[in-house]
Amino acid sequence: MxxxxxxxxxxxxxxxxxxxxxxxxxxxxxxxxxxxxxxxxxxxxIKKQGIALSYTWCMGGVTFFLFLVETVTGVLLMFYYRPTLEWAYNDILALRDVTSMGILRELHRWGAHAMVITVWLHMYRVFLTGSYKPPREFNWVVGVILLLLTLLLSFTGYLLPWDQLAIWAITVGSNMARATPVLGYEGPGNQLLTVDGISMITSASDARFGLLGARFVGEETLNRFYVLHCVAIPLAASLLLAIHFWRVRKDGGISGPL
Amino acid sequence: MHGHNPAFYETLSSFLGGYYLSLAAMNGVAACYLWVSGRGRRLFGVPTYLLWLFSALAFTIVSPLAASGDPALIPGLSQGFRNVLDAIFNPVVYSVGSLVLVFGMFFARRFFVNPTVAWIVLNSAFVFMGLSMTDPDFFEIVKKPDNVPIVGMVYLLGFFTWVGASQAVKNDDRRRQGLGPLEAEDQEKVLVWPDLVYTEMICMIGLMALLIVWAILLQAPLEEPASSVKTPNPSKAPWYFLGLQEMLVYFDPWMAGVVLPSMVVFGLMAVPFIDFNKAGNGYYTIDERKFAYMTFQFGFLVLWVTLIVMGTFLRGPNWNFFGLYETWDPHKVAALNNVDLSEIVWIEMLGMERPRPAPDDGLLVGWSKILLRESPGIILVVLYLAVLPPALVLYSKFFRGMFVRMGFLRYMLLTNLLLFMMMLPIKMVCRWTFNLKYIIAIPEYLTNF
Structure with missing residues (x-):
């Protein structure tokens, strides 16, 4: 039987x-x-030494796992959340007060904070073991872009709850774009792009406007950050992650003494 | 200040009881491990596991006291001690202190990698945290949900810096004995199934459990609905960008918010192409790449992390500096009579009016007046960025060696990145010591530097 x-x-x-x-x-x-x-x-x-915890700290893997956690919890959150001035805050409020056993947003937020930290730790480890040296130079560069994307993912997500914490953190964080050289209307060289005496760079056409979709953090910004956070940056990050992993294999696997 | 606020002590106790109990468990586990494995060392003749066992007992006794909710029983720091700490704590002490700490750890690394020393440091850091929590102002900042990960990060960074340094010291010792690095010792290959995939699965389960516990214990922050007219004071950027916000104090937004962050990103990307040192590829070492190691520690730990910690815990309303235990008073007045370098040179040193472009001056005349006015700063910057690197080649054997191996372009790139990194502490010190505002100030064209 x-x-x-x-x-x-x-x-x-x-x-x-x-x-x-x-x-x-x-x-x-x-x-x-x-x-x-x-x-x-x-x-x-695989070389036994290459996967020793004391060597890798497991931080690259942990970061990727957190990326997956963020993706899954993020998709679930998207079922509940509407990125409009009318609903954004109320949806988050309902998620906390109405949904039973609601720790979805907590998982997403703490996972995001943790991911920023583990990306840094991963970079720290790769630097300390000199793993960016030939033949892995290019993969280090891809890693730096992924680090940047992680920060941008976290930054764009910060706005979505649409509470005081969110809009003021994004206001402070994006104000600096006003001062972008040449392209910001309060930046050095803001008069360089002038056609027939009319400056092309105004508060309604400069780098900050491009980022926010408006002169200040408003509904257009919420929509823009929502799309960046849920679609554009995750797509870019996924592509670069694939390249990052592929190159780890092609450049000789987990690094070790030559 | 807050007197004996019962609500505060209730929240505090509910946290501290478990906190000290975890410390007891941590020391207990360490003691058991050392006793069973026989790896314990001796400190002044006493086996270390006895010390950790004793610490575990002490924490176990402290735990119920801390959980009692009675201000008289919770171990804390005296008000006088806190006042003294606040009084000596200022931006200079903090920044110079963290710099000295990182360099101190580098020079005394053989002392700090000793597990007994590291364990004592770790315990002291936790105890200091526990004692500081009894201060309502400190507790107020630390317990903010978004600040909890920063506290965690500080401990994690300390831990991993220690792990990296102790691996490196081991390898450096082996090298002196003519052996290869530890990582080269074991060239055995294993199958990924089961050796790696099981490790990964255990990691994932552990991490998921940690995240779930964290999510249940700590609720994500949600403040009042967004309002574009009610500006909170202080308004802070997300925590990982607080270093940039701190730079805004010393640089104009176009530098602090755009140019310097871009340089951080491009500088990081350039690392593999600048570092010509072939040693230390794929294993921990400090001796074989001291310069690279210290540059990274300076950039990451001193410039990036300590500024985040400063922005989180020490910057209050109006971005004023507050001691760890100081109440965030929005009416605190900080003297703000900063002067530009051109003012210092023309008015204070030469006793003259500064050249000033008249409204009817043409572009050429106007610019020459501006350039003349700002010439001290411009000369200084040119000396710093363009003349100093070649001068180093002439006068320093170390930089000459670099120049020979790197060629002109790569050498100038490396030195300029380093000089830009150094510019932040230099400007900080200039600000705090003689209130320097801008080295080059051309407000006419929004170009202040």
């Missing part, structure tokens, strides 16, 4: 998904890494 699990694992459906027996022997442990989409990010075998 075969057990239930044997029946399931012997079924055609199971075998169509997992095309080999359980990874309990050496051969199948190799095969599983090659045939599973999610596992194929990894190599089949």
């Amino acid at each position: 075969p057990s239930l699990s044997e029946i399931i694992r012997g079924s055609q459906v199971w075998k169509s998904v997992f095309r080999h027996p359980m990874p309990v022997d050496r051969r199948n442990r190799i095969v599983v890494m090659l045939t599973n989409f999610f596992l194929h990010l990894h190599p089949v075998s």
Whole structure:
């Protein structure tokens, strides 16, 4: 009499998904890494030293995991949240007061703070082990852009609750864009782009306006930051993450002494 | 100030009881580990596990006292002591202090990587935190939900700096004995299933559990609905940008908010192309790359992190500086009579009027007057950015070696990035010591530097 699990694992459906027996022997442990989409990010075998916790601090992996947590909780939050002046704050309020066991926003917010910190720690580790040195220079550059995107993700998300904390933090953070050289209307060289005596750079056409979609943080900004936060930056980050992981493999795997 | 506010002590106690209990557990686990593994060392002849066991007992006794909610029983810092700390704590002491600390840790790294020393430092840091919490003003800032991760980050950074330094010191010792780095010792390969995927899964489960506990214990902040007319004081940027906001004190927005942050990003990207040192690729070391190590520590720990900590805990209403235990008084008046370098040179030193462009001056005449007025600052900046690097090549053996290996362009890029990094502490000190506002001030064209 075969057990239930044997029946399931012997079924055609199971075998169509997992095309080999359980990874309990050496051969199948190799095969599983090659045939599973999610596992194929990894190599089949790896230097034992390269995965020591005292060496990697696990911070790159933790950051990626937090990115996934943010994606899942973020999608769930999008079911509840409307980025309009009328609803944004009330939706967040309802999420706290009406939804039962509502820790969704907490998971998302603390995950975001944690991700900023773990990205820094990952960079710290990569620097301390000199892992940016040839042949990994380019991947370090990709990593710096990902660090920047992480900060921008957090920054754009900061506005969405639409409370005092949110708009004033974004106001303070984006005020500096007014002073962008040449492109900000309070920046040095703001008169350089002048056509027929009319300055092209005004408070309604400068770098800050481009960022906010308005002269001050308002509904246009909320919409703009919402799209940046939920679509544009995550897409860019996903692409760069794929390149980052691919290059880790192509540049010789987890770094180690040459 | 807040006197014996019962609500405050109730909140405080509900936190501190568990806090001290966790410290007791932490020390207890350490003691057990050292005793069982036999890795314990001796401090003045006493086995260290006995010390940690004793600490665990002490924390266990303190825990119910702290949880009692009785101000007389909760261990804290005396008002006098807090006042003294606040009085000696100012921007100069804080910034110079953190710089000295980072360099001190570098020079005395062999002392600090000792696990016993590190454990004592860690315990002291936690105790200091616990004692400081009894101050209502300090507690008020620390308990803000968005500030909790910053406190966590400070401890994490301390921990990982220690991990990195102790790995590096081990490798440096091996190198002196003619051995390769520890990381090169074990070249054994393992299968990713199960060795790596299981580690990853355990990490994920642990992290998810941590996040869930954190999310249940601490509610995400939600203040009043947004209002564009009610400006909070202080208005702060998100915590990771507080370093930039602090720079606004010393630089104009176009520098602090646009040029310098861009330079941080491009400077970081340039790191692999500037660092020509082939040693230390893929393993921890300090001795083989002291210059790179200290540059990064200076940029990351001193310029980035300590400014965030300062912006969070020490900057209050009107962005004034407040001591750790000082009440955030919105009416605190700070003297603001900052002067430009051109004022100091022309008026104070030469006793003359500053050249001033007249409204009917043409572009050329106007600019020459401005340039003449600002010539002291312009000369200073040119000396600093363009003349100093070549001068270093001539007079310093270290920089000459760099110049020879890097070539002119890369050398100028490296030195200019370094000089821009140094500019922040230089401007800070100039501001605090002789109220220098701008080195070059051309308000006519919004170009202040």
